Amino acid sequence: MRIVVCLKEVIDLAQVRFKTDGRTPVLDGLPVRLGAFEKNALEEAIRIKERLTEVEVIALSAGSGRLKESIKEALAMGADRAVLVLDPLLEIADSAGVARTLAAALERIGSWDVCLLGEGSDDEYTGQTPSRVAALLGLPQITNVRELDIAGDGRVRGTRGLEAELEVVACDSPVVVSVTSELNTPRLPPLTAILKAGRKPVEVWTLADLGLGPGTVGPREAQVEVLSNLAPAGSRKNQILDGDLEAQIEELLRSLEREGVIS
Amino acid sequence: MSGVLVYSDRDDLAHDLSAWAAAQREVLGEPTAAVLGARAAERAEACRAYGAVRIHVCDAPAVTDLLDDAVAGVLAELVTREQISVVLIGATRRGRSLAPRLAQMLEAGCVSEAVELGLEGRRIVTGRYSLGGNTISREWVRTPIQIIAVAPGTVERAVPGAVGGDLITFEGQVNASRAAVIERRDKPGLETNIADSERLVCVGRGLASEEDLPLVQDLAEALGGEVACTRPLSYEYGWLPEERMIGISGQKCSPKLLVSIGVSGQVQHTVGIQGAKTIVAINTEKGAPIFKQADYGIVGDMYEVVPLLTARLRGRRGGGAAMKASQPQE
Numbered sequence: 001m002r003i004v005v006c007l008k009e010v011i012d013l014a015q016v017r018f019k020t021d022g023r024t025p026v027l028d029g030l031p032v033r034l035g036a037f038e039k040n041a042l043e044e045a046i047r048i049k050e051r052l053t054e055v056e057v058i059a060l061s062a063g064s065g066r067l068k069e070s071i072k073e074a075l076a077m078g079a080d081r082a083v084l085v086l087d088p089l090l091e092i093a094d095s096a097g098v099a100r101t102l103a104a105a106l107e108r109i110g111s112w113d114v115c116l117l118g119e120g121s122d123d124e125y126t127g128q129t130p131s132r133v134a135a136l137l138g139l140p141q142i143t144n145v146r147e148l149d150i151a152g153d154g155r156v157r158g159t160r161g162l163e164a165e166l167e168v169v170a171c172d173s174p175v176v177v178s179v180t181s182e183l184n185t186p187r188l189p190p191l192t193a194i195l196k197a198g199r200k201p202v203e204v205w206t207l208a209d210l211g212l213g214p215g216t217v218g219p220r221e222a223q224v225e226v227l228s229n230l231a232p233a234g235s236r237k238n239q240i241l242d243g244d245l246e247a248q249i250e251e252l253l254r255s256l257e258r259e260g261v262i263s
Numbered sequence: 264m265s266g267v268l269v270y271s272d273r274d275d276l277a278h279d280l281s282a283w284a285a286a287q288r289e290v291l292g293e294p295t296a297a298v299l300g301a302r303a304a305e306r307a308e309a310c311r312a313y314g315a316v317r318i319h320v321c322d323a324p325a326v327t328d329l330l331d332d333a334v335a336g337v338l339a340e341l342v343t344r345e346q347i348s349v350v351l352i353g354a355t356r357r358g359r360s361l362a363p364r365l366a367q368m369l370e371a372g373c374v375s376e377a378v379e380l381g382l383e384g385r386r387i388v389t390g391r392y393s394l395g396g397n398t399i400s401r402e403w404v405r406t407p408i409q410i411i412a413v414a415p416g417t418v419e420r421a422v423p424g425a426v427g428g429d430l431i432t433f434e435g436q437v438n439a440s441r442a443a444v445i446e447r448r449d450k451p452g453l454e455t456n457i458a459d460s461e462r463l464v465c466v467g468r469g470l471a472s473e474e475d476l477p478l479v480q481d482l483a484e485a486l487g488g489e490v491a492c493t494r495p496l497s498y499e500y501g502w503l504p505e506e507r508m509i510g511i512s513g514q515k516c517s518p519k520l521l522v523s524i525g526v527s528g529q530v531q532h533t534v535g536i537q538g539a540k541t542i543v544a545i546n547t548e549k550g551a552p553i554f555k556q557a558d559y560g561i562v563g564d565m566y567e568v569v570p571l572l573t574a575r576l577r578g579r580r581g582g583g584a585a586m587k588a589s590q591p592q593e
């Protein structure tokens with residue numbers, strides 16, 4: 001059995017700073033890492049590999065050159081090999097472009113049984129990629145999966161967390177599955193695994209290798225035009241109370257009363 | 264533009280979106296709706312009071328499970344046949360993954376969770392959280408067909424109007440999914456509606472153990488509010504149900520008062536509290552980002568601050584009880 005896990009490299013969002021207007025984000029030079037829910041997906045694939053025999057886990061990612069470093073974490077966690085699609089166009093591609101790239105890479109990887117993705121990426125959290133990849137490949141999708149069972153014969157069962165109910169969906173492979181963080185707690189790879197990760201195979205493809213280019217992936221194809229992308233205008237008081245605790249609480253209650261938010 | 268198609272697996276959202284579309288009819292063209300799945304005919308009947316001029320009804324067995332690929336197949340056919348240019352979908356869990364599936368089938372651009380929706384000239388402009396919630400991306404879909412999934416609470420609650428709209432039985436091809444729903448389980452009862460609460464006490468990993476929950480429950484009670492939490496307390500630890508979880512992947516709230524306790528203030532969480540009128544933060548770390556999101560901050564241990572705050576609040580309310588609470592008991 002072959003499981004492909006799609007992982008996205010994201011910037012560390014806790015470190016986003018803003019220009020002096022307080023609203024325009026500055027993203028240059030921020031550290032990158034693999035997305036959170038993608039690690040849940042990878043952890044699950046590795047557990048399946050540990051349970052069943054002859055499972056190959058492939059980490060697939062589309063992005064820019066820095067991925068060669070970031071992907072080592074996935075290999076250290078236990079992916080057998082990685083496939084990277086690297087192209088400057090991918091840095092500015094939209095969901096449709098990324099999905100087209102991943103779908104083409106999945107076709108080139110050839111026979112696989114389950115493709116796992118995160119429910120949403122750390123940064124954009126649109127959840128568009130899993131659905132678009134599934135649609136492009138004409139495969140069923142099971143999204144928002146919090147419990148996953150893959151049998152040796154390739155039968156997949158995913159429990160989806162919906163608003164008011166849990167829904168168990170069964171499907172024969174191949175199938176596209178997106179997962180949430182309830183699934184598991186991703187392992188922290190031991191140092192020895194991190195050292196060995198550098199020796200695992202990493203294949204690098206370009207968009208051209210996949211028959212894709214500026215016409216199909218990239219900004220000129222952008223389907224959605226961004227008019228602005230700013231932090232909401234903040235207007236919090238940011239008042240840290242001082243004095244002894246009793247005094248702080250008295251002052252707090254006076255302020256809350258004045259604002260009419262407690263009765 | 265030649266018309267809007269509205270769909271949601273949650274009927275009230277479909278009604279809201281339908282009424283919104285009907286109000287923009289001059290610009291966006293005729294509003295139509297699709298009602299799919301179990302009891303579709305009956306639910307479509309209820310939909311007639313919300314402004315759609317045609318309501319397509321499909322209860323074919325292939326769509327009763329509401330699986331994304333089957334539903335997208337029906338909607339795609341309606342879009343083509345009715346020359347629809349805008350599809351509005353309720354951004355429930357199902358809606359969020361249905362919208363991009365439909366978009367890909369139609370080679371269309373998609374916004375999968377709009378939290379703002381408005382018309383600027385002849386364009387539909389949406390807002391969605393971006394960069395993990397650090398920013399709001401305002402955008403418009405420029406493909407000939409636009410797919411927009413709209414978060415609950417984004418447009419006004421619809422009030423039923425005159426009953427109109429023709430019911431039309433969907434007669435196109437319905438392709439079943441290769442997947443199948445084999446079981447449904449109710450989640451443990453939904454107890455509360457965080458999105459509409461006026462006062463919230465939101466607790467994070469500063470809470471050391473599940474046994475300590477009464478500490479924050481007491482404060483919530485003293486405030487006349489509800490307990491909410493960050494993602495780890497619900498998803499990772501299971502101490503509180505998911506419906507109390509606030510953030511980009513949980514509830515968005517807009518209470519008058521939110522008291523945030525032992526929460527670091529990561530952006531994926533704070534995006535959900537932006538609508539609060541007043542925010543109080545209690546955290547041991549002076550540098551915790553939550554203080555930048557707060558109106559009032561107390562730097563301190565929640566195990567000391569919260570009981571004191573609760574006692575003072577109870578005291579204020581009960582007049583005489585105030586004395587009691589501030590005096591040593593015994």
Ligand SMILES: Cc1cc2nc3c(=O)[nH]c(=O)nc-3n(C[C@H](O)[C@H](O)[C@H](O)COP(=O)(O)OP(=O)(O)OC[C@H]3O[C@@H](n4cnc5c(N)ncnc54)[C@H](O)[C@@H]3O)c2cc1C
Pocket residue numbers: 036037120121122123125466467468469470492493494495496508509510511512513514524525526527528529530531532545546547548551563564565566
């Ligand atoms: C794609 C994605 C989506 C996400 N969606 C959400 C979401 O919707 N909602 C959400 O909440 N999170 C979400 N997260 C997770 C989010 O990034 C943070 O990890 C999470 O919000 C942190 O929760 P916390 O503040 O409770 O815990 P921590 O970050 O661990 O913070 C605990 C805080 O408690 C303080 N503390 C400790 N002891 C005490 C004490 N005794 N008294 C007072 N303070 C104390 C500490 O100083 C610290 O600041 C998401 C993450 C990703 C990647």
Ligand SMILES: Nc1ncnc2c1ncn2[C@@H]1O[C@H](COP(=O)(O)O)[C@@H](O)[C@H]1O
Pocket residue numbers: 006007008009035037038060061062063095098102116117118119120121122124125126127128129130
């Ligand atoms: N560039 C990418 N490379 C690999 N996987 C991706 C990429 N972008 C998105 N994904 C996958 O799609 C999921 C959902 O992302 P998104 O659609 O951006 O919310 C992520 O959790 C990843 O598993």
